[in-house]
Amino acid sequence: MASGKSGRICRVAGPVVTAEGVSPRMYDVVLVGELKLMGEVIKLVGDKTVIQVYEDTSGIRPGEVVVDTGAPLQVELGPGLLSSVYDGVQRPLPVLMEKQGDFVSRGVTAPGLDRSKKWKFKPTVKKGDDLHGGMIVGEVPEGNIVHKVLLPPGVDGKVTSISEGEFTVEEPVGTLDTGHAIKLAQNWPVRSPRPYMDKLLPDIPLVTGQRVLDMLFPLAKGGTAAIPGGFGTGKTVTSQQLSKWSDAQIVVYVGCGERGNEMTEVLTTFPELEDPKSGKPLMGRTVLIANTSNMPVAAREASVYTGITIAEYYRDMGYDVSLMADSTSRWAEAMREISSRLEEMPGEEGYPAYLASRLSEFYERCGRVNTLAGPTGSISVIGAVSPSGGDFSEPVTQNTLRIVKVFWALDSKLRERRHFPAINWLTSYSLYNPILEEWYRRNVAEDWGPLRLWAMETLQKESELQEIVQLVGSDALPEEQRLTLDVARMIREFFLQQSAYHAVDTYSPLKRQYEYMNAIRHFSDLSKKAISLEVPLDKIVSLKVRADLGKLKFEETIDKDLKSILPEMDRQFAELGV
Amino acid sequence: MAKEYHTINQVAGPLVFVGKTEPIAYGELVSIALPDGSVKRGQVLDTSDDVVVIQVFEGTGGIDRASGVKFLGETIKMPVSKDMLGRILSGSGDPLDKGPPIIPEKRLEIIGAAINPYARDNPQEFIQTGISSIDGMNTLVRGQKLPIFSGSGLPHNDIALQIARQAKVLGEKDEFAVVFAAMGITSEEAQYFMKDFERTGALKKAVVFLNLADDPAIERLLTPRLALTTAEYLAFDLDMQVLVILTDLTNYCEALRQIGAAREEVPARRGYPGYMYTDLASLYERAGRIKGKKGSITQCPILSMPGDDITHPIPDLTGYITEGQIVASRDLHRQGIYPPVAVERSLSRLMGQGIGPGHTREDHRAVSDQLYAAYAEGRDFRGLVAIVGKEALSDRDRKFLDFAAAFEDRFVRQSKDEDRTIQQTLDLGWELLSALPVDALTKIDRKFIEKYHPMNRKK
Ligand SMILES: Nc1ncnc2c1ncn2[C@@H]1O[C@H](COP(=O)(O)OP(=O)(O)OP(=O)(O)O)[C@@H](O)[C@H]1O
């Protein structure tokens, strides 16, 4: 029978290695072969142990040694995470580059947190205080925030000593009466959710500055959203826009099985951008996990867990975190690849039968919660989905839609006409709308909800009218309906379309969004009056103010322009006799 | 000396199963000596105490139980050197041109390690291909991977050749090289490429790998890796600007499917293996630039979409990995338009980084957005006109309809040796747009209209 800390390899098939003579627990990390490649136990059968290896297994042969580390896959949590760039198992890519050069080779480990850096620690508890797991013991300035140093969950005791000063993540800053040494950093197994007190209703929006999202299909802080779309429809640009502009305090961006150049783009643009909230560099609130498509597939599988665990850690300090996973389909494919090597019975399209439960376990780790420390924190998750053939009926999209509350459906037809963001306004939805309405009413405008409804109704009417237009042309419609078509067109082209690459247009605060849509509605109201006075529609459409309304979103002076355009509209319509 | 085994206990399709060996490494290179004296090469796909599974590159025909199997103790490596420029090699890297063997300056693993994302440099140098539908609308930049999605009978080879001939980075005199890898194309097609390389003198600066239609299918898994290893050597060791043309990826994927079927793996869609995305990524991601290095690898893979279906797994997975795609249109081709680039379905994701002031011209983004929008609008009216006739359109709508036709006829269409500068391309765009009412140019800032619109320029 298998027993002991080490054994030997008996089979190597790609990323899956089988060993005998070693008896680890499920999900323990093991070191495989003479190169000590990092792997994780994913199956125990008889006296055999099946391991997924996070690095390329070329050159590994049966007979080589396998050593159990006795610990599951964990991440290091502490000051220094912000601004970091990790691979899927939290190895810092800059350190790997220093050690190995420009290409990622094998068998090199590096701790997730810098061992030599000293952090300024200031305790917030004192000797004699009774503490329980998850409580805040002190503060360290990190990136754009104050890093709250947390007691690991499950650790309780009375403070016997604690001191202010400069410490590395490994040095004790104090002790408990149980003998526990308090440190700036702690480890946490990635596949176990970190505990919290209780979940709260997500009733505050995550403001993204993207008009179509905030106005029509908002996401709540602590909510879940899926962005499915065929290739090139805008999943990555949307995820990046959210990591740049959303009003989260911490952003975890997981590049899961996607392109190397996209990570480079983030790495070159983020340091130059400002956090819209704090005005500090964007990188200072961001953790980047980059396990690109050509990096080992098992590490890709782990990357999503690494990301969500880091997100939970900052949530536990009481921050609003948003996590982008681009793309969850690559994660699912990694599961499929491993599962197929295990010769497991496949479900739909070859995906393992546990696909649905893995997806829902992952999305369950987000939410708005009361933390163990007291204050509320939240994790919002935005998962990109890359359906094969762009067909939303495939298993990953379908299983995701069963869980998430917001659906931003990207549409290749819109993409072909360069309508960006290519989010289909007829098929997308947000189940948070009713819960968030109150917040918008109090914080932006009394009639935010009705305005939103008006816009949606106009778009809905347009799509019905379009069916007729396809058959007979728009000239055959009565003026009033042609007006509806034109107003819907203004909503689409002026308001919904938003260029991620335009310096002004890329971000639109809520107040501005409201005023913009309101101006379109005002134009619509005046036009209706004009038509009832038998002003021909062509005259209305060629009003200068209509063209101006379309272009002001590109001007630095937009907020001023939005104020002055209403009286200007009244003036130009007055000239038409309204 | 490596030990020789005569313990083959199963041959199935491209796979050979060998029993009772010493411990053999995963990925190890294998040579199999046949009774007739010929030798075939293979690679270990699965290794255990009892059996080793080998994928044989040159086909398993002729292998019998008595064939001798040797494990060579290393993974597959290839010799590289500067002298490879100008050479024509087989799909497994042996000289086909009767030239001398390659004297290696280095021997490199052909399974390239991933570039550390942190070591990558942002691709942003505009490559002028001289083709308006690419330069103007779907701009290529150095270090990008931009495939051509085509179909049987469409002139994708001409487009690739025209790119290879005309591609340049403005104002630079760097060393260029082309690495060309053919996978399963006909010898006639290969000849077409070779002739053009010879005619233009490009061959001197090219390394050619040929796996033709009648060469072993499994060898196709090797060919692009040899090509990309060579490209990495030229780019990152010798500082050259390398353009890699891979054709036809569809044949590569068929070989992948064949291996999957032989291993009785559970397939994903349409019989292709579940790891095809990862496998293709291990090719396509070998493009880009590295910080502190002068050279670059730009990839232009060609694939023919089975049944012109862009949702077929091969173009689909490719599109998910590459940085955009140039789609060839059968409709345009039927109308006699060359290059038949379906502008609306094509995309270059790195365009934004390679255009604008300092790269091309300040109005580039605006002009291209406007051309797209106007072309899309014009195309929409075509369906309507087919039903209700042109008369039913308003004057404004008719202008858009005519614009779409002019766009295809003048902007997209150009001859095979017409090398347009980016200025010419953008000016042509303005000229076509000037047929539309100025207030319809909603995507263009006022300041550009004042500066570039023909009505203002003439003054
Ligand atoms: N909001 C936007 N503004 C301007 N352009 C956009 C926007 N969204 C998408 N695009 C355009 O669409 C292109 C493709 O977008 P993106 O890379 O996000 O697609 P994707 O859905 O992530 O594709 P893939 O699945 O292949 O990764 C971008 O390069 C850009 O040109």
Ligand SMILES: [Mg+2]
């Ligand atoms: Mg993407």
